[in-house]
Amino acid sequence: MSALPAGPAASPALQTARWLARPIRFLEDNRRRYGDTFTVMFKGFRTPLVMVSSPAVVRALYGEPGHAMPPGRQLTLKPLVGARSLLLLEGAEHLSRRKVMLPPFRGDRMRAYEPIIRDASARALSEWPVGRAFAVHPSMQSITLDVILRAVFGVADEARRARLHALLGSLLAATTSMSLQVQVLFGRMAPLAALQEQAREIDALLLAEIAARREAPGEDICSLLVQAVFEDGSGMSDGEIRDQLMTLLMAGHETTATGLAWTLDLLVRYPSVLEQARSGDEAFLRAVVSESLRLRPVVPLAGRRLTVPLEVDGLSLPAGTDVTPAMWLAHTRAEEYPEPYAFRPSRFLSNPPSTYTWIPFGGGVRRCIGAPFAELEMRVVLEEVLARFDLHPAGRGAEGIARRNVTFSPRHGTRVVATPR
Template identity: 75%
Template sequence: MSALPAGPTESPIVQTARWVARPIRFLEDCRRRYGDAFSVTLRGFRAPLVMVSRPDVIRALYSERRHGLPPGRTVTLQPLVGARSLLLLEGEEHLSRRRLMLPPFHGERMRTYETVMRKAAARELAAWPEGRPFPVHPGMQAITLDVIMRAVFGVADHERREQLRPLLRDLLAGTTSTGLQVSVLFGRRRPLERLRENADEIDQLLLAEIAQRRRAAAGEDICSLLVHSRFEDGTGMDDREIRDQLMTLLIAGHETTATGLAWALDLLAHNPHVIARARTDGDPYLRAVVSESLRLRPVVPIAGRRLVADLDVDGLSLPAGTDVTPAIWLTHTRPQEYPEPYAFRPERFLENAPSTYAWIPFGGGVRRCIGAAFAELEMRTVLDEILNRFELRPASRRRELVARRNVTFSPRHGTRVVVRRR
């Protein structure tokens, strides 16, 4: 049996504390000492987790469709997203639902959501204070929640939307709390169960929306499209499964996109020359801004698999059953792929785009985030609205530090900026 790569020798509790408190420093220390592949032992994992960062290794990992779900995903997600969630299914069940759910997130259909995104941004930006520091992360959360309620859930009724908004906001705040993260890592499930209990009212409102879609012709919102979509045998998903997929899109798409926007604004505020070019060079450069921001500040740090077959790539041999994940931050800061890896240079995505597995903010393979194109469009649209309306500067010369919010790397102080209307 192949030996796993070397890694930190501290106890699982110490390694977990370092991973939670200072994740970037922990990853950098491991790379400096152990190289491109190393094993960490975290509290709550049944075995060491191998972290890798070479694109060729990641390509081999993600190219094998049979590899299983990473450890802990079912325990942490099922109470919220449900047993039929795309995030939890495997094999043909997963692939059939992925094929069914992909069309709304690609092609010209995406453009139907841009107007919703611009209006959501306009509503939030109208209340931004001028001339004094404030954190933008809460505003980005408000925008992305509004977009989900309108474009994904399709809640057109104002009263129902106002019922749903505080319920969703409270649920999402609970899922991103540090207390929940620590509880899960130490095997305490009661906080997750309480969140599940708090979601009952949300379920009733979503099921009412789904029932309404079944009585109407297909609309443009994603809930409606899922209701009227059919598998190859002519059947569709039942109401409960559609509820699970809607909650999946909420949990996977709200905080991640809001955090990506907050990080992008932090980087832009400290790089006024990039703002100037984004205003003059239009959408191609704004796409590069989003790509470079997601490279330098990946929101989700890991996206792993459990091997069902041995993995052998250029000197690295890992046996079936090993838990393996790309360390996305380390992949994105390899000087071999990115000269000046810590510099914010959007033009690198215009000059010589990286290989597929050197840029993985949305994971990869058959489990790549289904809403990646939606998230990138939302980021471009919201950033465009902000840059057209405001001059932007950082509230402090100090760069934002990384904080853990459940599975995301978030700005510790919410990205504090000062704005003035143009």
């Protein structure tokens, strides 16, 4: 068996502590010492993890459709999204779902959701405090949750939407709650029982929505799933649609809100870019979104377990190895991005990067199906924010990174001072 690439010799506990406390430093230190490809060992993982970042290796990894999903995904996600989730299926079952779930997210269809995004933004932005520091991340979470409930779930009724907003908001907060995790670790199951009670109410509400969409389909994604037909002529059961809706919520809500919070954090620290972003030039705002996702990749890793050996550019990894691109490292290669640490959206206008040097949405057969949705939503929310407010950073230092589940998120929620224009 070939040896894995070199990597840090520290104990798994120490490597994990460094990754959790200072992820960027951990990645940069390893790149400096070992190059583009290195092997790390995290506590709780039974097998080492090879991190890669050169475009040729990322292409070879994501280009092989047969690789399996990374370990641990089933364990953490199944209780929330259900066993039939697109995120958890593999092989032919996964591909058949992807085939029917991709078309509803096509770029041209997304335009229909623009009014919903503008309206959700207007409601949330009307509550922003004026002239004093506050964190924008919770407001972005509220917008992205509202947008998913309307555009994806299709919940038109205000009262039902408010109830689902409250229930899903607290379920999602609990999944990132350190206090809950500690209580459960010490055997206190009461909070978990309360969560299960909430989950039952959510399921009942979702099944009622699905039944209503079967009766009278609309423009939302749930209506399209209700009408979807697999190659064998069968459709999705109500239970499966429930799983896919929870999947879209889990995959699309926090990620987009966090991408928005990071974009605002970068914009307030680069006033000339912020001014240009206000100009109403749609292409420039798209470039702002792309550059933010490059410099602040919300999902730092999206790996695979190899089912066949990976052999490329002198690298040879045996089947069974866990391999992940490190988005930060792939996005900060000076060969592809001159002055890689500068926030410079115009680079996406003059010289758009090739596919495997910009991978905030992963790649290959598991690439994010919500990418066009997320990009549109980010651009439209930004337009609404910039049209209403002048923004300044609340502090001098750049935001640090905190980990929330699988995301890299601004530690203090992006604190700004907003004044109406």
